[in-house]
Amino acid sequence: MSGRMLDLSIIIVSYNTRDLLLEALQAVFATGCRRPFEVIVLDNDSADRSADAVAESFPDVRLIRSEENLGFAKGNNVAATQSNAEWLLLLNPDTAVYPGALDRILTFAEEHREGGIYGGQTFFPDGSVNIASCWQKPTPWSLFCSAFGLNVLLPNSSLLNPEKMGGWKRDSVRHVDIVVGCFLLIRRELWKELGGFDTTFWMYGEDADLCLRAQRLGYRPMITPDAQLMHVIGASSKGSAAKTLLLYKGRATLIRRHWSKGWQPWGTAMQWLWIFNRLSAARLLSILLPGRFRDTYAKWREVWRQRSDWMMGYDRV
CATH class of the missing domain: 3.90.550.10 (Spore Coat Polysaccharide Biosynthesis Protein SpsA; Chain A)
Incomplete structure (x- = not known):
């Protein structure tokens, strides 16, 4: 040095x-x-x-x-x-x-x-x-909005899309x-x-x-x-399912590190619902438009399959 x-x-x-x-x-x-x-x-x-x-x-x-x-x-x-x-x-x-x-x-x-x-x-x-x-931190409200797609319905709303801070560029x-x-x-x-x-x-x-x-x-x-x-996002973490698993594992760890114990079960439930709802939507779309959404469904199916892993976060031994 x-x-x-x-x-x-x-x-x-x-x-x-x-x-x-x-x-x-x-x-x-x-x-x-x-x-x-x-x-x-x-x-x-x-x-x-x-x-x-x-x-x-x-x-x-x-x-x-x-x-x-x-x-x-x-x-x-x-x-x-x-x-x-x-x-x-x-x-x-x-x-x-x-x-x-x-x-x-x-x-x-x-x-x-x-x-x-x-x-x-x-x-x-x-x-x-x-x-x-940059982002705002995950909160009980932001995870609720994400789990039920409110942040997607009104992406420019700072109330319903708080982690992305609405439409701020x-x-x-x-x-x-x-x-x-x-x-x-x-x-x-x-x-x-x-x-x-x-x-x-x-x-x-x-x-x-x-x-x-x-x-x-x-x-x-x-x-x-x-x-x-x-x-260029994600160049060293190729594979959409693999990257998504790491993202959710990181979020689960943040919840355990920075949320009160009383709110942690809510965070886990909202993450569970978040994935389940996307899996359900991808399944429906893969039936209606199999050529376009087959890979999307496969990704969310794999993330769902490994839910016992990412729900525990990086703290899992």
């Missing part, structure tokens, strides 16, 4: 995303930052020679070759121990930062110390807004409950105070847990639309 104090360490945890990872690194170095910064890549034992490709194309990157797949949470924790910068920026390998994004999010964070954790505005490759840069400065780990800036001292990610989480939910724990310390995570990037 260098003894020189840097302003920023950009941390990327990769798993079988070689081409996207190389594009992400290219975007970082092409965009640059006016502050002293470094890039740390931890490769989770990828089979696609991601680590070799990084070593060959970006020799200045600090490369950590893990001999096993540590998962997203633990991978970031290990990489963060190698940083001596004031700020940590967690960045997904399936992203591309836009010009000025690094400087702008650092400036924003320094001007809004109360945030503690910061994110930006993300876009899909076609240029449309990707709202998955992430185009204004705003306090949020959760900054997503695809583009998450945090002061290294706060990261250390929180102990980094809770490694009970394998993937999905660890960023929400981190932000909610920061709120307990009095911080209020924030989003700025001036820091922008492109994000």
